[in-house]
Amino acid sequence: MLTNHAKIMQFFSMANGVTGRKKLQKMIYILQKCNIPFEEKYHFYVYGPYSEELTLRVEELCNFGFLDEIKEDKSNYFQYNYTITNEGEVFLQQFSLDMPNYQVKVDKLKAKSSRFLELVSTMLFFDDFPLKETIEKVHTVKPKQKFTELEITEAIQFIEEIKQS
Amino acid sequence: MAYRDEQLSEEKVFKDPVHRYVHVRDRVIWDLIATPEFQRLRRIKQLGTTNLTFHGAEHSRFNHSLGVYEIVRRIINNFQDRPHWNKEERLLCLCAALLHDLGHGPFSHSFEKVFKLDHEYFTQQIIVGDTKVNQVLERVNPGFSRDVADVIAKTYKDKLVVSLISSQIDADRMDYLQRDAYFTGVSYGHFDMERILRVMRPIEDQVVIKSTGMHAVEDYIMSRYQMYWQVYFHPVTRSAEVILSKILQRAKVLFEAEDFAFKLEPKHFLSFFNEDVKLADYLKLDDSIVFYYFQQWQEENDTILCDLCERFMNRHLFKYVEYSPNQPIDKWMELSGLFVEAGIDPEYYLVLDSSSDLPYDFYRPGEEGERLPINLLMPDGEVKELSRQSDIVEAISGKRRTDHKLYFPKDRIEALTDERIKHRMKEILYN
Numbered sequence: 001m002l003t004n005h006a007k008i009m010q011f012f013s014m015a016n017g018v019t020g021r022k023k024l025q026k027m028i029y030i031l032q033k034c035n036i037p038f039e040e041k042y043h044f045y046v047y048g049p050y051s052e053e054l055t056l057r058v059e060e061l062c063n064f065g066f067l068d069e070i071k072e073d074k075s076n077y078f079q080y081n082y083t084i085t086n087e088g089e090v091f092l093q094q095f096s097l098d099m100p101n102y103q104v105k106v107d108k109l110k111a112k113s114s115r116f117l118e119l120v121s122t123m124l125f126f127d128d129f130p131l132k133e134t135i136e137k138v139h140t141v142k143p144k145q146k147f148t149e150l151e152i153t154e155a156i157q158f159i160e161e162i163k164q165s
Numbered sequence: 166m167a168y169r170d171e172q173l174s175e176e177k178v179f180k181d182p183v184h185r186y187v188h189v190r191d192r193v194i195w196d197l198i199a200t201p202e203f204q205r206l207r208r209i210k211q212l213g214t215t216n217l218t219f220h221g222a223e224h225s226r227f228n229h230s231l232g233v234y235e236i237v238r239r240i241i242n243n244f245q246d247r248p249h250w251n252k253e254e255r256l257l258c259l260c261a262a263l264l265h266d267l268g269h270g271p272f273s274h275s276f277e278k279v280f281k282l283d284h285e286y287f288t289q290q291i292i293v294g295d296t297k298v299n300q301v302l303e304r305v306n307p308g309f310s311r312d313v314a315d316v317i318a319k320t321y322k323d324k325l326v327v328s329l330i331s332s333q334i335d336a337d338r339m340d341y342l343q344r345d346a347y348f349t350g351v352s353y354g355h356f357d358m359e360r361i362l363r364v365m366r367p368i369e370d371q372v373v374i375k376s377t378g379m380h381a382v383e384d385y386i387m388s389r390y391q392m393y394w395q396v397y398f399h400p401v402t403r404s405a406e407v408i409l410s411k412i413l414q415r416a417k418v419l420f421e422a423e424d425f426a427f428k429l430e431p432k433h434f435l436s437f438f439n440e441d442v443k444l445a446d447y448l449k450l451d452d453s454i455v456f457y458y459f460q461q462w463q464e465e466n467d468t469i470l471c472d473l474c475e476r477f478m479n480r481h482l483f484k485y486v487e488y489s490p491n492q493p494i495d496k497w498m499e500l501s502g503l504f505v506e507a508g509i510d511p512e513y514y515l516v517l518d519s520s521s522d523l524p525y526d527f528y529r530p531g532e533e534g535e536r537l538p539i540n541l542l543m544p545d546g547e548v549k550e551l552s553r554q555s556d557i558v559e560a561i562s563g564k565r566r567t568d569h570k571l572y573f574p575k576d577r578i579e580a581l582t583d584e585r586i587k588h589r590m591k592e593i594l595y596n
Contacts, residue, residue, distance in 0.1 A: 094498070
């Protein structure tokens with residue numbers, strides 16, 4: 001009961017806040033692909049893998065008063081920042097979650113931009129294809145992003161790194 | 166003549182209560198409908214447990230799939246010779262429309278939740294895997310099955326094609342709203358689809374609506390809003406779904422227990438319990454098989470499984486109270502403790518269920534949205550987002566409505582002999 005909510009809360013606690021909805025979506029997806037047992041279902045949307053279930057869960061946590069959502073006006077767009085509240089900490093303490101320690105992965109993900117995580121998560125979405133086809137697919141589904149060769153090479157290295165960390 | 170262009174000697178029609186007729190002329194479509202994987206959809210109800218609330222809701226995924234195909238067929242007919250429309254994509258669109266729900270299983274929502282499955286994954290597997298559907302598609306041309314799977318997964322290169330099947334105003338939703346309204350008998354869910362189809366226009370990477378059709382679209386969005394809250398999230402239907410999920414959860418727990426042996430080997434469920442569901446096993450399951458097991462499980466040596474199955478089969482459902490997320494968590498913990506004290510396992514008999522819907526989500530450039538908006542084509546050729554033109558749509562744009570309910574067996578509480586526990590339980594539940 002509410003275990004999946006608690007898992008997300010634990011993530012926010014480890015991340016010490018997350019900036020941006022897109023970044024949040026991609027972080028959880030990449031963690032899932034690293035076998036961290038989050039259960040939110042993902043499908044492919046505008047910015048790559050996206051989970052309606054995660055959006056809903058985060059909204060519920062905000063409604064419960066466990067997360068604080070701050071909408072920041074960045075002049076040409078809005079950004080949403082999430083931090084855990086005191087009530088959220090109390091809620092989390094009531095659970096003993098069966099999760100591996102993934103703090104290092106969270107730190108690595110947090111240090112990256114949402115554009116980079118969009119690329120990484122899109123590559124992971126097509127990871128059952130051979131690498132060459134994965135790259136082709138990234139360009140096919142995201143022609144407007146114009147990801148460079150350098151970014152793609154960095155993404156490949158990052159995927160290896162984060163899976164091993 | 167190439168198989169992809171082959172036409173039936175005369176048009177075939179399916180009589181349909183929503184669209185009057187579903188027209189088939191392409192040999193490929195006719196062959197796809199005849200495959201066992203597509204015929205299986207006849208044995209899966211479109212609305213799962215909704216028939217326990219609205220008794221007319223007995224229609225199947227087969228009906229809906231044909232309906233979506235028919236709507237896309239009509240849209241494409243209207244798009245012929247319009248700029249931006251690539252006629253080469255016609256058959257691909259029709260196949261994707263027909264097959265978009267192919268991976269649904271019986272009571273998908275509950276099965277997916279308990280066994281951590283995803284019907285979209287199985288749709289992909291049926292289309293690209295070793296199936297009759299795949300054989301038909303690959304006869305069109307090698308790699309065609311992959312293209313159909315990509316359109317359904319929203320990863321196909323041509324976003325205009327994808328938007329016909331999945332967007333905020335797509336053929337899928339236009340069919341299910343009308344069909345579900347028809348079969349449930351509710352008066353919501355009706356809108357002027359003919360009008361919407363007439364004002365749809367293809368542009369570079371999406372479908373837009375001529376601004377003169379805005380009011381028809383407003384009506385469609387309101388229908389969607391009403392249907393979600395009046396039909397899809399009906400609390401009684403959700404009660405049945407809660408029980409169904411708990412049956413599956415209990416059966417899995419018993420399967421994993423070393424000291425329990427089923428009287429009837431649950432062979433159709435084995436791969437589900439082992440969380441290693443092969444496509445062949447998945448395709449064998451349908452509504453009738455599930456009902457057969459639920460009937461049989463009423464005689465198993467487990468009081469929880471027997472009771473839950475009896476409740477589901479005889480519509481002896483859980484009652485519910487509204488649950489406020491702001492309620493102190495210690496009350497909830499106390500209630501759960503009282504259930505344990507009373508010998509009613511809260512894992513199966515005290516369930517929080519949440520429903521949530523976002524009737525229309527706008528997207529403004531630069532904002533962190535994920536859904537493409539509905540765009541209007543203005544008389545001067547400019548494209549404007551719907552909620553900026555429509556006050557009605559603006560009023561509900563981006564506003565999610567969420568509803569939390571706590572489900573429990575009221576009859577078990579009423580039957581308690583310990584007045585202290587009973588009184589305190591009721592106090593927490595009803596105050």
